[in-house]
Amino acid sequence: LLTEGQRDGIDVVLVSPRNPLNIGAVARAMANFGFARMKVVAPFEPHWREAKSAIGAEHLLENARVCARLDDAVADCTLVVGTGTLTYRKPDQPVVSPAELAPRIAEELARGGRVAILFGPEKHGLTREDLSLCHLLVEIPTDARQPSMNLGQAVAVCLYELVRAEPGSAASPESATAPSPVASGNLDRLADLIEETMSASGYSPRTMQAANRHDLRLALRRLRWTEPDVRRALGLFRRVLWRLRPPKG
């Protein structure tokens, strides 16, 4: 059971939502379960802030942050969770049930992290590129014959799980001494630098660059870096690049 303060450490991120009524319904579900931070990435309709379905949650739509790009929206988050059905794709990341997600999120918040839960557009869900920003995927156990959920309902089920009282649950004492989490934006900076190094050292043939970039983003998230790890790696790759391409003149 997350405290109210902890719930403010969670962003609900809607990626390219199409129907303003769904955005409003998400806001209502968030208010029902005590969540307040909404981010909307590249919404299809400009006038979603007035969605009538946000009953009792109008303030939430007013305060929602809009971003043009998903990587900017999650740049300050240390744990990024993707949602959606995996019926038609093979996941690159670990997949957990909503029930398994709750303690994982509580642990991340306990060690000072910030969490984003991503929900994709109504028709297709999150893209492969969206998913490459995720540390973890959560799949709601839906029927294989009709796996695709309504957006507002999927958000309601996920958030319900996070506030659902679990008999005898508490953050594990280990989490207090766990290493500090890393913001998604810092991992992106490191990925950019490694990519430059790959290119400057002749490691990546041009035809492999897109595939390498994708794998690299996934790997960096899987590796559970700490801030000191990232600082050290940034320092090393900057140094290597400087040597590979000495400043001219």
Next chain:
Amino acid sequence: LLTEGQRDGIDVVLVSPRNPLNIGAVARAMANFGFARMKVVAPFEPHWREAKSAIGAEHLLENARVCARLDDAVADCTLVVGTGTLTYRKPDQPVVSPAELAPRIAEELARGGRVAILFGPEKHGLTREDLSLCHLLVEIPTDARQPSMNLGQAVAVCLYELVRAEPGSAASPESATAPSPVASGNLDRLADLIEETMSASGYSPRTMQAANRHDLRLALRRLRWTEPDVRRALGLFRRVLWRLRPPKG
């Protein structure tokens, strides 16, 4: 976790629903979680069977039973469960959480009973008279400042609870997709190569080399590399080193 046969022993009963889109959304949530029996009592709109929101659940709307009165609708049920917020009323029946409801329903079905879960109209919820037909009430733990849920979302959360697997009740999907472990020797090869790169690029002052080597070994183990990660990193650092120290002659 209810079996498919058991799910057919549960009726989802909508009492005087107003908006056909909500009825369709309920049908969709039912299909998502493998429920098929819907009853609609005294619907406000006559044309709800064509609701467009019943994506993938059109057959469910077609097969729904319509009743003029709630008592008729639940006449064949042995356990009738009312839903809704109890913020403004004092309940006469026992109140359980959705989590407590699941085993109670499983027990009822195991002994050959039939269960109805009632959802009231959008604005006011179930009346006192509706509630008088209930054995039990279930309350979703919503925020006191915004307790009233969207109809489709309330149904989704309740049905999700009934099919939700307890954590640890089956092989965890996380462990099934967990990356293959890496032999310690491979991590050491990588550590050596990174150390050489640090030295060749001038990253490490000589006095820091021992400390950096120690931190590096710890970091590589903490990062939970997979074999492909290690192969890729070895390839990159070999390439970088080759460029930093081109072979003489």
